[in-house]
Amino acid sequence: MATRPARAGGSATAPDPLEALRDAAGAWVWDVPAGRLYADARFANLCGLDPNEAREGLPPSAFVAGVAPDDLLRVKIAVAGVMHGSETFDKEYRVRGADGAIRWVSARGRAEQSADGDLLRFTGVLVDITEQKRVEEQLRVAQTAGGVGTFEHTDGFGTADVSHQFCKLLGLHPTDALPVRTINALVCAGDPAIVRTAAETEDQTSYSEMRIQRADTGEERWLARRGEHRTDGAGGGGRFIGVIYDITYSKAAEAELRELARTLEDKVAERTQERDRLWNRARDLFFVLGRDGIYRAINPAWLDVLGYTEADMLSRPGINLTHPDDVPGSRDFIEMLGRGEPIRDVDARLVAKDGTYRWINWTVIPEGDLFYGMGRDVTERKLLEEQLRQSQKMEAVGQLTGGLAHDFNNMLTGIMGGIDMARRRISQNRLEEAEHFMEAATTAAERAAALTHRLLAFSRRQSLDPQVVDINQLVASVEDLLTRTLGERVSLSLALASDLWSSRTDPNQLENAILNLAINGRDAMPDGGQLTIETSNLTVEWPHTAGPDRLEPGDYVLVSVSDTGTGMSPQVVAKVFEPFFTTKPIGQGTGLGLSMVYGFVRQSGGHVGIYSEPGIGTTVKLYLPRLEGDASRTTPRRRRPAPRGAGERVLLVEDDPQVRMVAASVLQELGYRAIEAVDSEEALKVLAGATPINLLITDVGLPGMNGRQLAEIARERRPDLPVLFITGYAASAAERSSFLAEGMRMVSKPFALDVLARSIRESLGS
Numbered sequence: 001m002a003t004r005p006a007r008a009g010g011s012a013t014a015p016d017p018l019e020a021l022r023d024a025a026g027a028w029v030w031d032v033p034a035g036r037l038y039a040d041a042r043f044a045n046l047c048g049l050d051p052n053e054a055r056e057g058l059p060p061s062a063f064v065a066g067v068a069p070d071d072l073l074r075v076k077i078a079v080a081g082v083m084h085g086s087e088t089f090d091k092e093y094r095v096r097g098a099d100g101a102i103r104w105v106s107a108r109g110r111a112e113q114s115a116d117g118d119l120l121r122f123t124g125v126l127v128d129i130t131e132q133k134r135v136e137e138q139l140r141v142a143q144t145a146g147g148v149g150t151f152e153h154t155d156g157f158g159t160a161d162v163s164h165q166f167c168k169l170l171g172l173h174p175t176d177a178l179p180v181r182t183i184n185a186l187v188c189a190g191d192p193a194i195v196r197t198a199a200e201t202e203d204q205t206s207y208s209e210m211r212i213q214r215a216d217t218g219e220e221r222w223l224a225r226r227g228e229h230r231t232d233g234a235g236g237g238g239r240f241i242g243v244i245y246d247i248t249y250s251k252a253a254e255a256e257l258r259e260l261a262r263t264l265e266d267k268v269a270e271r272t273q274e275r276d277r278l279w280n281r282a283r284d285l286f287f288v289l290g291r292d293g294i295y296r297a298i299n300p301a302w303l304d305v306l307g308y309t310e311a312d313m314l315s316r317p318g319i320n321l322t323h324p325d326d327v328p329g330s331r332d333f334i335e336m337l338g339r340g341e342p343i344r345d346v347d348a349r350l351v352a353k354d355g356t357y358r359w360i361n362w363t364v365i366p367e368g369d370l371f372y373g374m375g376r377d378v379t380e381r382k383l384l385e386e387q388l389r390q391s392q393k394m395e396a397v398g399q400l401t402g403g404l405a406h407d408f409n410n411m412l413t414g415i416m417g418g419i420d421m422a423r424r425r426i427s428q429n430r431l432e433e434a435e436h437f438m439e440a441a442t443t444a445a446e447r448a449a450a451l452t453h454r455l456l457a458f459s460r461r462q463s464l465d466p467q468v469v470d471i472n473q474l475v476a477s478v479e480d481l482l483t484r485t486l487g488e489r490v491s492l493s494l495a496l497a498s499d500l501w502s503s504r505t506d507p508n509q510l511e512n513a514i515l516n517l518a519i520n521g522r523d524a525m526p527d528g529g530q531l532t533i534e535t536s537n538l539t540v541e542w543p544h545t546a547g548p549d550r551l552e553p554g555d556y557v558l559v560s561v562s563d564t565g566t567g568m569s570p571q572v573v574a575k576v577f578e579p580f581f582t583t584k585p586i587g588q589g590t591g592l593g594l595s596m597v598y599g600f601v602r603q604s605g606g607h608v609g610i611y612s613e614p615g616i617g618t619t620v621k622l623y624l625p626r627l628e629g630d631a632s633r634t635t636p637r638r639r640r641p642a643p644r645g646a647g648e649r650v651l652l653v654e655d656d657p658q659v660r661m662v663a664a665s666v667l668q669e670l671g672y673r674a675i676e677a678v679d680s681e682e683a684l685k686v687l688a689g690a691t692p693i694n695l696l697i698t699d700v701g702l703p704g705m706n707g708r709q710l711a712e713i714a715r716e717r718r719p720d721l722p723v724l725f726i727t728g729y730a731a732s733a734a735e736r737s738s739f740l741a742e743g744m745r746m747v748s749k750p751f752a753l754d755v756l757a758r759s760i761r762e763s764l765g766s
Contacts, residue, residue, distance in 0.1 A: 028109070030060060030122035032083075037062050043126050045098045046105055068094035068102065070571065082111050082122055089124060092133075104133040149245065153180065155197045155238040169223065169244055171214030186212045188220065198229045198238040209247065222251040249283075285360065285375035293317050293334065296370065305377050307353030323349035323357055328552075337366045347378065415441045468627060469507045471557055472496045475533055478511055482518050482533075489528030490521075497536045503557040503624040505604050510559075510624075513597040517561040517620050520594070524565025524618060534560040538623070555626035556606065562619040568612040576610060597622070645671035648694035648764060652676050653683045653710065654726070655702055659749070663697070663726075666753050672760070680705035687714050693721060695763055700727040711744065722763045726756075 026043025030036075036057040039047075044054035047066035054062070067075050071093035082089050089109040094102055109124020134152070149166030160183060164174040170186055172178065184193040191210035207226045214221060227242020285306075286299040295313045302308045322330050326348045333343050343364040349357040359382040364373040419441050425434035475494060483492055514533065521531045538558045568576070576594050597620075601608050605625045612618040650672045654660040660676055667674040675691070677683040680702055687693065696714055698707040711723045725746040740746060747759045 026126045028063070028124060028126065030063065031057075032119045032122060035060060046095055046103060046126055046128060048096050048098050066095040066097070068096065070094070082109070083119065087111050089122070092129065103128055103130040105129060150241075150243050151195070152242075153195050153240045155240075160195050166244060169221075169246060170212060171216035171219075186215055188213065192225075194223070194225055194244065196240070198240070209251075221246060222248040285373075285377075287313075287373045287375075289364075289371040289373065291338065291369055291371070293319055305352075306350060306358060312353070321350045323351065325349075332553075333364075337364060337371050340366050342366065347382070415445050467507055468502055468504050469510070471503060471505075471510070471559065471624070472500050472535055474507055474510060475514065475535060475559070478514060482515070482531075485515070486518065486522045486531060490525055491528075491530050492518075493530065493532050495532060495534040497534075499537075500535055501537050501555065501557050502627040504627045505624055506600070509600045509604075510622075513600055513622065514559070514561065516594070516597055520620075521561060521563030521565060521618065524563050524567070529564040529617075531564075532560075532562045534558075534562070536560075537626075540623075552607075556623040557626055559622040559624065560619055561622075562617060564617040567614040567616050567618055569614055573610055573612050594620075645760070645764075647671065647673055649673045649675060649692055650695045650697055650760070651683060651686055651693050653678075653680065653696070653698035653702065653707065655679055655699060659699075659726075662753075663756065666756060667760070670757055670760070679703055680707075680710040683710060684713065687717055693718065695722050695724060695760065697724045697726065697760070700725050715741075724759055724763045 026040055026046055028037060028039040028043050031038065037054075037060050038057050039049065039054040041051040041054070043049070044051040047062075049058065049062055049065065063079065064072060064075055075091055075093050078086075078089055078091050087110060089107065089111075092104060092106050095105055097103055106127045106129045107124060108127075109122055111119055112121040112123065114120055149169045150163040151160050151166050152162075153160040158180050159177045160180055161176060162178050162183075167174045167178070170183065172182070180195045183195050187193055188211040192208045194210065194212075207224070209222060209224050211220055212223055213219070223244045224247045225242060225244050227240055230239050230241060280300055282299055282301055283304075285301050287302075288296040288298075290296055295316050298308070298310055298313045302310075302313065319327060319330060319334075330348055333346060336343060343362060346362045346364075347359055348362060349359055351357055358377055359379045360375040361378045362373055362375045364371050419437070421437040422434040422441070425431070425437065475496060479492070479494060486492055518531060518533070525531075536558045538556045540553050540556060598608050601622050601624070607623040609621040609623070610618065611621070645667075650667055652660060652663055652667065652674050654663060654676075655678055660678070664674040664676055675686055675693070677686060680698075681704065683696075683698070687696075696711065698710055700707040702710065707725055707727075711725075714721055714723070720743070723744045725740075725744065727746065727748060743763075745759055745763050747755060
């Protein structure tokens with residue numbers, strides 16, 4: 001490799017940043033028309049390819065040959081996006097190099113197109129970012145835990161990489177690596193070791209406390225260990241990335257708190273010398289709370305952290321300071337304390353005197369008629385965690401937009417290409433062939449409509465039509481369809497509970513959800529197996545999981561779909577509800593099935609749980625809220641072809657000219673007389689006149705006054721006027737029963753013309 005000439009008066013051996021970049025980065029050129037991939041030696045070594053073959057040209061499949069299995073699908077999706085119109089490629093993923101080691105790489109490339117829009121080349125660079133990733137992982141774990149000493153240990157090796165702060169906490173001389181036996185030898189007998197293998201750790205995200213004797217002074221200290229096991233893809237070894245931090249002060253404070261709880265009894269106002277010593281010197285928030293939720297005492301730390309004096313707090317309900325989003329969880333924890341159960345390691349926000357909120361981590365112990373608590377300010381840790389979540393959200397948004405671009409480009413190609421070919425065949429008077437291409441365009445458009453509905457379902461913004469449904473009857477009614485769909489290798493069984501509670505839900509969406517889950521189960525059993533659909537009643541007494549999507553206490557109708565298939569790892573289970581995440585090969589799944597199920601159930605006020613073990617199978621549970629009372633159950637009615645009109649006048653209000661033109665043509669063809677308006681203002685002028693109007697058809701999302709407001713004014717002037725809403729998306733129309741009044745109906749865009757015709761006839765019949 002050539003070196004850069006030295007400047008006059010300078011050293012010829014000065015480091016060249018371009019040389020360093022070349023050593024770290026590898027380049028590729030993908031000749032798309034020729035179907036050949038050319039790469040330099042650095043790219044080949046990073047991806048486990050032969051450098052000579054890479055220089056001479058390889059099949060395009062070599063681009064992903066070395067990618068770790070866990071990352072392979074998303075890399076293939078990103079490459080497919082480039083091949084179908086995306087101009088840029090920007091991904092981080094793991095590869096197995098020529099030396100067998102797993103490395104993180106950052107790949108950035110761009111597509112080059114001809115003047116006609118044909119893809120010519122896909123070029124880019126690959127940079128080794130393994131060290132950067134390792135540091136980021138250590139930093140993230142340290143930030144999440146609030147720790148100070150970082151360490152990393154690889155299973156099967158007798159040494160651990162450690163930070164200098166780690167050594168200081170143990171009283172050892174600062175170094176970059178330590179023997180495992182040296183670290184664990186400092187742990188007091190009977191306490192868990194600091195460094196353990198994955199087999200010795202009960203769970204992946206491990207937290208434990210242990211006592212050590214410092215190597216330099218022999219002093220006994222309490223340490224907390226927090227971290228997580230990571231498994232590198234493609235069969236790589238296991239690593240533990242963790243932190244330790246000193247909790248001696250907290251353990252002493254907790255012990256004193258327990259002693260204080262045993263000695264204070266009910267007369268909290270009597271300030272003993274022991275209480276003064278503990279409360280006045282503590283940096284954490286101490287409090288005494290009555291079973292009525294009223295503060296009895298607080299320590300001076302409240303003034304430093306939140307700005308409150310004891311006079312501010314005494315006789316004040318504790319729940320009044322809690323952030324509104326944390327109030328439900330706080331009430332649940334108070335109930336747990338009422339049953340005599342202590343609370344440990346619980347985060348909740350309290351409002352400070354200046355109006356800001358601080359995150360506090362609480363430990364509360366019930367003793368007699370009082371609750372004794374200790375809280376530590378963890379606001380900075382929470383801010384770091386939120387930054388991490390935001391970065392994960394941005395990654396999800398990138399995955400979503402990339403998947404959308406890929407799928408919609410495919411569908412638009414089918415629509416535009418089909419229409420163009422149909423025009424050509426019509427001009428050639430080859431009408432039968434034109435019909436074939438029109439069918440292809442229609443199929444592509446229907447796929448695009450289905451994708452839109454699934455996206456609305458995932459975002460919980462679809463228009464639902466909830467009814468009181470006999471869920472057992474609904475499940476039984478789709479048994480024949482499921483049997484045909486699953487095939488001969490999969491055995492279907494139903495376990496339907498007697499006396500099942502009522503639930504109010506959208507029956508069509510529930511059918512779609514069950515069908516999606518059944519198809520997923522079938523695909524997970526390529527060699528056949530058992531699929532079971534079960535219904536039952538369930539009462540949840542305490543919240544399950546935390547956060548806004550937790551399962552709240554209450555009564556639920558439970559619909560479970562179980563398979564005996566391949567199962568999923570915890571890492572895959574954590575992503576299954578993400579849009580466009582799929583374990584299926586490209587072209588065999590959009591990754592929106594489970595996200596649609598999740599969005600529909602959450603929009604219905606329910607919850608979705610998933611349980612899976614590799615090699616055993618998967619169960620997905622839909623928790624639908626119980627409907628109280630004896631409301632009569634309904635089942636979907638079979639629709640019949642709509643009769644033609646008899647000259648009824650229909651006021652059509654639609655701001656989109658193409659939709660208005662098509663709808664008006666349908667009305668005229670069916671025998672109705674259409675009066676067109678582009679917005680509410682123009683429609684009101686028609687309604688103010690004397691022209692008879694038999695039906696108002698209006699888009700919901702009109703500019704200015706929306707369609708629902710227009711209908712209200714129209715009803716004031718013509719009380720018996722039927723209204724049919726057409727909507728692509730409107731947040732206010734997410735639940736039809738609360739949006740529609742008597743004599744109103746709704747149809748969602750995009751709609752088939754026979755659906756519109758049927759809805760018009762039903763509206764006029766009302």
